[in-house]
Amino acid sequence: MSPPKKDRKLQPIPVNSCPGQSNEIGGAEFTRAIAQALHREFGDTHAAVKTVVSLTKAHERAVKNWFSAKNGPTGRHLVDLVRTSDEVLEAVLRMSGRNDLIVAKKLGDSKQMLLKMLKLIGELQR
Structure with missing residues (x-):
């Protein structure tokens, strides 16, 4: 018996995806748009990070990553941001073509x- 592979399994590319569509937004564009919206709404200070942490109940490290466009918020945190920030709401609407x-x-x-x-x-x- 051979030992189990500890490699990551590559995710298959979905059959119905069309990479040539112009209305698709990639992860980098999403994180950059959210970061810019956060900076416009809350500023560039450490207090801005603390404010977003208190609004979303996310970890401070995660919020710092949102501000620096390393990662973007997902799920509940994105909904919390849209609820409290007009800039983030507009960024999401713009990305969705609305x-x-x-x-x-x-x-x-x-x-x-x-x-x-x-x-x-x-x-x-x-």
Whole structure:
């Protein structure tokens, strides 16, 4: 009997994958887009990392890797980021080709801001 192989098994390439499609996004593009969004939303300080750790309950090392684009968030952590960060939400929508939702979100945000400003103007005129 031969000893068991301890090599990694290579994952087969799925039959239905089409590597030539332009709408596919690779891991590097994903991690870079999320890192840029995190930097825009939270800044470049250690406090920014701590803030994201507290928002997502992820390990600090993982969050540092997100900020440096070494790895990207997955699953629950990505949902937590989308819930709390408009920049991350827009990055995910942009990567998924849903620019129409970005426009709709910005219009809704603008409308809310305009209503607040009109209310403030009304209060100042009294």
